[in-house]
Amino acid sequence: MKALGITVGGLPNLYSTGIRNRRLSVSFASTSPSGPKTVGVTAPKIEYKPGVLDNLFLNLFRNKLVQEVGWDSKKPGYDGLIEVANRLMMKGTTNSHTIEATVRILRSLFPPFLLELYKLLIAPLGGGKVAAVMVARVTALTCQWLMGPCKVNSVDLPDGTSCNSGVYVERCKYLEESKCVGICINTCKFPTQTFFKDHMGVPLLMEPNFADYSCQIWSASPTT
16 A cells, blocks of 8 residues: 655635635545545544434434435444445545535535525624634534534634634544545535535635644635
């Protein structure tokens, strides 16, 4: 297995939000020059103790994923979720198809009117900063079952101010368990960015670090 090291500098700001981009270090291994890219970190896993609602969130998300894929794994819990995510990747004829399918899954988790109301009524408040802060706090509270331990952090904005609209994932469980760059990019990063911008009115940028499994999530107002 050939180890490859890649450093990608200056990630594009996909939605012209003005969020300051950082350098992203990427390390992965490939079984072949054209094969699927996998990542590996030798440090001990960070244990996360599931909360009362975590199993509910996991089962809800997995059920929506199964409905989209049309197949379910025999494995229970998180291991089964990762297998279904793998099947979603295999089902998509292109990366774009996989991203679009994942956006549909994310939309199906919410009543349609709720997303429309959030985009119409909440997203414009305070120039968008209120919605950005809300997204960060709700993400940190409700998504640790998927990502592992994370915390809200301050994001520096181009106008010289800062805003507590970032989420730092110390070591993403989804990436660590899948060990696949493609699953991270096509079933998490790109579809999540698209979902929040198009369906909630909150520009968002996710910066996964494949060297240590961490991820910095930036959400900002459309005006910054």
